[in-house]
Amino acid sequence: MxxxxxxxxxxxxxxxxxxxxxxxxxxxxxxxxxxxxxxxxxxxxxxxxxxxxxxxxxxxxxxxxxxxxxxxxxxxxxxxxxxxxxxxxxxxxxxxxxxxxxxxxxxxxxxxxxxxxxxxxxxxxxxxxxxxxxxxxxxxxxxxxxxxxxxxxxxxxxxxxxxxxxxxxxxxxxxxxxxxxxxxxxxxxxxxxxxxxxxxxxxxxxxxxxxxxxxxxxxxGMKWFAIRVTGVEGHSGTTPMPDRSDALVTASRLISTVRDVALETGLGVATVGVIKSDTSSQATIPAGVDFNIDIRCSNNDMVDQLAKSIFGAFDRVITEESNGTSYAVQRTWGLPxxxxxxxxxxxxxxxxxxxxxxxxxxxxxxxxxxxxxxxxxxxxxxxxxxxxxxxxxxxxxxxxxxxxxxxxxxxxxxxxxxxxxxxxxxxxx
Amino acid sequence: MxxxxxxxxxxxxxxxxxxxxxxxxxxxxxxxxxxxxxxxxxxxxxxxxxxxxxxxxxxxxxxxxxxxxxxxxxxxxxxxxxxxxxxxxxxxxxxxxxxxxxxxxxxxxxxxxxxxxxxxxxxxxxxxxxxxxxxxxxxxxxxxxxxxxxxxxxxxxxxxxxxxxxxxxxxxxxxxxxxxxxxxxxxxxxxxxxxxxxxxxxxxxxxxxxxxxxxxxxxxGMKWFAIRVTGVEGHSGTTPMPDRSDALVTASRLISTVRDVALETGLGVATVGVIKSDTSSQATIPAGVDFNIDIRCSNNDMVDQLAKSIFGAFDRVITEESNGTSYAVQRTWGLPxxxxxxxxxxxxxxxxxxxxxxxxxxxxxxxxxxxxxxxxxxxxxxxxxxxxxxxxxxxxxxxxxxxxxxxxxxxxxxxxxxxxxxxxxxxxx
Structure with a gap:
């Protein structure tokens, strides 16, 4: 045949x-x-x-x-x-x-x-x-x-x-x-x-x-980043709101920022799927929160551009409303x-x-x-x-x-x- | 003596x-x-x-x-x-x-x-x-x-x-x-x-x-609430940003809202310490996210007022930018x-x-x-x-x-x- x-x-x-x-x-x-x-x-x-x-x-x-x-x-x-x-x-x-x-x-x-x-x-x-x-x-x-x-x-x-x-x-x-x-x-x-x-x-x-x-x-192309937000642990009942360095509040503001920047720039997609709070106690303001960002764009230059835009926006969030928290970025994996x-x-x-x-x-x-x-x-x-x-x-x-x-x-x-x-x-x- | x-x-x-x-x-x-x-x-x-x-x-x-x-x-x-x-x-x-x-x-x-x-x-x-x-x-x-x-x-x-x-x-x-x-x-x-x-x-x-x-x-007085945000699971690479119902993005917006409302109303303190995403895969848009809110005020009426303000603000977040996600509240514990x-x-x-x-x-x-x-x-x-x-x-x-x-x-x-x-x-x- x-x-x-x-x-x-x-x-x-x-x-x-x-x-x-x-x-x-x-x-x-x-x-x-x-x-x-x-x-x-x-x-x-x-x-x-x-x-x-x-x-x-x-x-x-x-x-x-x-x-x-x-x-x-x-x-x-x-x-x-x-x-x-x-x-x-x-x-x-x-x-x-x-x-x-x-x-x-x-x-x-x-x-x-x-x-x-x-x-x-x-x-x-x-x-x-x-x-x-x-x-x-x-x-x-x-x-x-x-x-x-x-x-x-x-x-x-x-x-x-x-x-x-x-x-x-x-x-x-x-x-x-x-x-x-x-x-x-x-x-x-x-x-x-x-x-x-x-x-x-x-x-x-x-x-x-x-x-x-x-x-x-x-x-x-894709790159993965691990983000660590650091704040100050505290008691949920005794720490007045203005005194808090709440790592989860800052992490939350950063995670919404990931979506907002990916949408605005149109460069590709960016996702946070995994998040971990330092505490398992409902009565504790967490001292730290870890989350991961997955960024994917048609090519590696665009991945780098989108990452730069996201971390630039992170810096603005931290400048404006960190309340004493900070964040650190680690590049964990990538494939052009x-x-x-x-x-x-x-x-x-x-x-x-x-x-x-x-x-x-x-x-x-x-x-x-x-x-x-x-x-x-x-x-x-x-x-x-x-x-x-x-x-x-x-x-x-x-x-x-x-x-x-x-x-x-x-x-x-x-x-x-x-x-x-x-x-x-x-x-x- | x-x-x-x-x-x-x-x-x-x-x-x-x-x-x-x-x-x-x-x-x-x-x-x-x-x-x-x-x-x-x-x-x-x-x-x-x-x-x-x-x-x-x-x-x-x-x-x-x-x-x-x-x-x-x-x-x-x-x-x-x-x-x-x-x-x-x-x-x-x-x-x-x-x-x-x-x-x-x-x-x-x-x-x-x-x-x-x-x-x-x-x-x-x-x-x-x-x-x-x-x-x-x-x-x-x-x-x-x-x-x-x-x-x-x-x-x-x-x-x-x-x-x-x-x-x-x-x-x-x-x-x-x-x-x-x-x-x-x-x-x-x-x-x-x-x-x-x-x-x-x-x-x-x-x-x-x-x-x-x-x-x-x-x-x-204090009350605890368990919140479940529900979205649609998706692949972090293949789901375009506008098509996403991302439960973690919505949960993030709600968690920042908890802090904002507690600060604005001055009624008491409200904290999210514990959060759990449905996925442990960095390449997945989570279908659901659970978190807990701890609300404490001088008396129970104020606890109820603060809870009402928080959930009212949640509803506004959902109306404005839910992208198809939703949330459910369960009262878990309280002590007047x-x-x-x-x-x-x-x-x-x-x-x-x-x-x-x-x-x-x-x-x-x-x-x-x-x-x-x-x-x-x-x-x-x-x-x-x-x-x-x-x-x-x-x-x-x-x-x-x-x-x-x-x-x-x-x-x-x-x-x-x-x-x-x-x-x-x-x-x-």
């Missing part, structure tokens, strides 16, 4: 996705939410199933030192690396069935389609399940693709020694579920030709614009924007046009969330395919993408891989 | 206070802070020592069902109850050496003074150590005096079944340190004639006004103002004038903190004596009251008790 006639089986894809979600990590019905934390028993069972499925399709399966699964269907070329199709099977503690999971299930559907049609590709084709994309059990999102890329500041040993809230070290968690592999977690020793990732948008843009598929050209590769972007654009009309395609969309593709793009050509998220909801049990859009995404993934493979065969990529 | 010539031994009082604090519950030097949580090993050893000291002074010691210690020096009257001198030996996790401890140590010094001068009083005189005044280990301040008064909504069984953060039930904790007594914890079965309490002010007023002693005429008894207030005023000049006395001061005397005042005549707190600091290792003020407080406590006793002997009280 010619490449251009190959069709993935949408029904099979959706049935497999829903069935495996129901089996491993589903929240109680009627919720369709998921809790499949990385390296949990639910994650292990999903992984075991995935490995068996891939082996049944004739794939060679390698597990690396971070538990990443590489399932490879051979090609004919001896001198080219695999075309990767990666995403993740882990979820947030109250996440949905599509974030990450769709990308891996669609990659499996691609392998199934190639297998049942007896297709021989030029490059090997590899499905990848990246470990701990969510960072929900062991802190640090996109962790294992970061190690593989060698570009993350959190290397293998640092990741291995991270502990979950029960004190289990990540290395022990890998051993316990038998996914501490011997393959080096390093792109130089276990390379890819390129990396494609199908993912739900997790935002409202495709739906709002009436598009079915988005060609992702970059991931926005990820620029995807023209060859991969072209492959996705061509593939999308095969399946839907021009007006259904958003030709350029910037990913507002981080993805494993952010790390892979630093060491091999990469791009992503987005399908719509209902109401833009994600990291939430109500996350939803229609079966039609899931199937469309998988078809575009197949065609992107085949287009890229053809170009390699022709010596053009 | 005549009543009017009796002098407490200030040196002995201060030496005993410092020595027992150093022995049982001191934080590491150079801090002079204390961690003597109720019913802990440190508390047990302090209690054991106190019981032995009181017995050596010829006192009869009773322990009640809440572990309250009643050490009674007999009087001659057969038809009158004891004049009580109560406070507490437990502290906050990072508290000081004076809050509560001074009141019990001064009561001991009163007993020592009566004993060494071989004084025979008309009424029996009882030192009381009230259990778990702080509510720092088992939640609920002034807990055991509340049970004794029978006026608290948290009765004996409810208190017994409270658990600390390690899951130890309060009844077990009482048993473990052998302070689960058989005396009924009920003022009707174990009554007091009246209750005096020497305490540090825990606020800045006496020091600021240059006074050495305050005659406490009431304890302000405690009005002290004219006989006890008169006793303290007369006693203060014996020791210091008129300009050193604040003749009327309202306690801004809650005390065991708040509960005793509901079932027997009560008042309190305040001595200054340096810089108003309390619930903090830097809490400090000078040895001279500690001694003065103990002398006023002695003279208050003797004045009251004399009035009872004369048939006037």
């Amino acid at each position: 010619a490449y251009e006639d190959l069709k993935i089986n949408g029904e099979r894809l959706n049935e497999t996705l829903q069935r495996t979600c129901t089996s491993w990590g589903a929240l109680d019905a009627p919720s369709t939410g998921m809790c499949r934390l990385t390296l949990s028993q639910e994650d292990k069972e999903t992984r075991d199933w995935l490995v068996m499925e891939c082996k049944s399709l004739g794939c060679d399966v390698k597990i690396d030192e971070m538990g990443n699964i590489f399932a490879t269907r051979p090609g004919t070329a001896k001198d080219r690396n695999s075309i990767g199709m990666g995403s993740h099977l882990d979820t947030q503690p109250a996440g949905g069935r599509y974030d990450g999971i769709l990308g891996v299930q669609a990659a499996l559907e691609v392998l199934r389609t190639l297998h049942e049609n007896d297709i021989t590709t030029h490059c090997p084709i590899t499905l990848i399940d990246w470990t701990n994309e969510e960072g929900a059990r062991f802190p640090g999102a996109m962790m294992a693709s970061g190690v593989w890329s060698t570009k993350s500041s959190t290397g293998l040993d640092a990741c291995w020694s991270l502990r979950d809230k029960d004190g289990v070290a990540m290395k022990n968690a890998l051993e316990q579920i038998k996914y501490l592999g011997s393959t080096k977690c390093d792109y130089r020793e276990n390379p890819l030709e390129c990396h494609f990732e199908l993912h739900i948008e997790q935002g409202p843009i495709l739906e709002r614009e009436g598009k079915s598929v988005g060609v992702v050209t970059s991931i926005q 924007e990820s620029t995807f590769h023209p060859h991969c972007i072209e492959s996705v654009r061509k593939a999308a046009r095969k399946s839907v009309s021009e007006d259904q395609i958003m030709d350029t969309i910037i990913s507002r969330a981080g993805h494993d593709s952010g790390w892979t793009s630093r060491v091999c050509p990469t791009s992503m395919i987005f399908v719509p998220s209902r109401e833009g909801i994600s990291h939430n049990p109500n996350e939803y993408t229609s079966p039609e859009h899931c199937a469309l995404g998988a078809q575009v993934l197949l065609d992107s891989v085949l287009y890229y493979d053809e170009k390699v065969r022709e010596g053009k990529y | 005549a009543y009017e010539d009796l002098k407490i031994n200030g040196e002995r009082l201060n030496e005993t206070l410092q020595r027992t604090c150093t022995s049982w519950g001191a934080l590491d030097a150079p801090s002079t802070g204390m961690c003597r949580l109720t019913l802990s090993q440190e508390d047990k050893e302090t209690r054991d020592w106190l019981v032995m000291e009181c017995k050596s002074l010829g006192c009869d010691v009773k322990i009640d069902e809440m572990g309250n210690i009643f050490a009674t020096r007999p009087g001659t009257a057969k038809d009158r109850n004891s004049i009580g001198m109560g406070s507490h030996l437990d502290t906050q996790p990072a508290g000081g050496r004076y809050d509560g401890i001074l009141g019990v140590q001064a009561a001991l010094e009163v007993l020592r003074t009566l004993h060494e001068n071989d004084i025979t009083t008309h009424c029996p005189i009882t030192l009381i150590d009230w259990t778990n005044e702080e509510g720092a280990r088992f939640p609920g301040a002034m807990m055991a005096s509340g049970v004794w008064s029978t006026k608290s909504s948290t009765g004996l069984d409810a208190c017994w079944s409270l658990r600390d953060k390690d899951g130890v039930a309060m009844k077990n904790a009482l048993e473990q340190i052998k302070y689960l007594g058989s005396t009924k914890c009920d003022y009707r079965e174990n009554p007091l004639e009246c209750h005096f309490e020497l305490h540090i002010e825990q606020g800045p007023i006496l020091e600021r006004e240059g006074k050495s002693v305050g005659v406490v005429t009431s304890i302000q 103002e405690s009005t002290f008894h004219p006989h006890c207030i008169e006793s303290v005023r007369k006693a203060a004038r014996k020791s210091v000049s008129e300009d050193q006395i604040m003749d009327t001061i309202i306690s801004r903190a809650g005390h065991d005397s708040g509960w005793t005042s509901r079932v027997c005549p009560t008042s309190m004596i305040f001595v200054p707190s340096r810089e108003g600091i309390s619930h903090n290792p830097n809490e400090y009251t000078s040895p001279e003020h500690c001694a003065l407080g103990a002398q006023v406590l002695l003279d208050s008790v003797l004045y009251y006793d004399e009035k009872v002997r004369e048939g006037k009280y």
Whole structure:
């Protein structure tokens, strides 16, 4: 069968996705939410199933030192690396069935389609399940693709020694579920030709614009900051209002300022999700409050501009109404924007046009969330395919993408891989 | 010796206070802070020592069902109850050496003074150590005096079944340190004639006004509220700023409003110390945030007025900039103002004038903190004596009251008790 006639089986894809979600990590019905934390028993069972499925399709399966699964269907070329199709099977503690999971299930559907049609590709084709994309059990999102890329500041040993809230070290968690592999977690020793990732948008843009598929050209840059506000502890009954240096009041004024500045400047998004007061006593004026700011913009310059505007506004709040409190900023994490590769972007654009009309395609969309593709793009050509998220909801049990859009995404993934493979065969990529 | 010539031994009082604090519950030097949580090993050893000291002074010691210690020096009257001198030996996790401890140590010094001068009083005189005044280990301040008064909504069984953060039930904790007594914890079965309490002010007023002693005429009223702000969970990267229903941004605006309204109205104090975001993920817009408001004013009408003003301002915030969030209020706890008894207030005023000049006395001061005397005042005549707190600091290792003020407080406590006793002997009280 010619490449251009190959069709993935949408029904099979959706049935497999829903069935495996129901089996491993589903929240109680009627919720369709998921809790499949990385390296949990639910994650292990999903992984075991995935490995068996891939082996049944004739794939060679390698597990690396971070538990990443590489399932490879051979090609004919001896001198080219695999075309990767990666995403993740882990979820947030109250996440949905599509974030990450769709990308891996669609990659499996691609392998199934190639297998049942007896297709021989030029490059090997590899499905990848990246470990701990969510960072929900062991802190640090996109962790294992970061190690593989060698570009993350959190290397293998640092990741291995991270502990979950029960004190289990990540290395022990890998051993316990038998996914501490011997393959080096390093792109130089276990390379890819390129990396494609199908993912739900997790935002409202495709739906709002009436598009079915988005060609992702970059991931926005992001920086995280830890803020510590310091005041003076006091008794809630005996300290007169004018005498207070209340750290939580100042923190509150700063947190509203984060939103106000992000809205006013229009440079990007800025969020405070986590806050911690020094006191657990209702009768105490807290001496200190910690909170974190997550800033994301299309590129790093804009991130820096927005951060500067926010901290400038913080200084004005402190000058005008600190009441003796102060604040300190610590830069905790960041990842500059990820620029995807023209060859991969072209492959996705061509593939999308095969399946839907021009007006259904958003030709350029910037990913507002981080993805494993952010790390892979630093060491091999990469791009992503987005399908719509209902109401833009994600990291939430109500996350939803229609079966039609899931199937469309998988078809575009197949065609992107085949287009890229053809170009390699022709010596053009 | 005549009543009017009796002098407490200030040196002995201060030496005993410092020595027992150093022995049982001191934080590491150079801090002079204390961690003597109720019913802990440190508390047990302090209690054991106190019981032995009181017995050596010829006192009869009773322990009640809440572990309250009643050490009674007999009087001659057969038809009158004891004049009580109560406070507490437990502290906050990072508290000081004076809050509560001074009141019990001064009561001991009163007993020592009566004993060494071989004084025979008309009424029996009882030192009381009230259990778990702080509510720092088992939640609920002034807990055991509340049970004794029978006026608290948290009765004996409810208190017994409270658990600390390690899951130890309060009844077990009482048993473990052998302070689960058989005396009924009920003022009707174990009554007091009246209750005096020497305490540090825990606020800045006496020091600021240059006074050495305050005659406490009431304890302000207080109400606690639990606020739940509800928004919509979202991804910090993918949710555009205008589309957000961010519960933490709204909670922040409400928390600054609490301070602003309390300052503007001047009705009393309002504090938010505890806050909890639904998410522990830095990359999540929280769906909900919980926080608590502590409101205290001179009387309950003012508490209600201030609460009404705060929630009115909340409604304006929600109308103007809720962005789809909402809030709900739950009343969690409250104690109307405690009005002290004219006989006890008169006793303290007369006693203060014996020791210091008129300009050193604040003749009327309202306690801004809650005390065991708040509960005793509901079932027997009560008042309190305040001595200054340096810089108003309390619930903090830097809490400090000078040895001279500690001694003065103990002398006023002695003279208050003797004045009251004399009035009872004369048939006037």
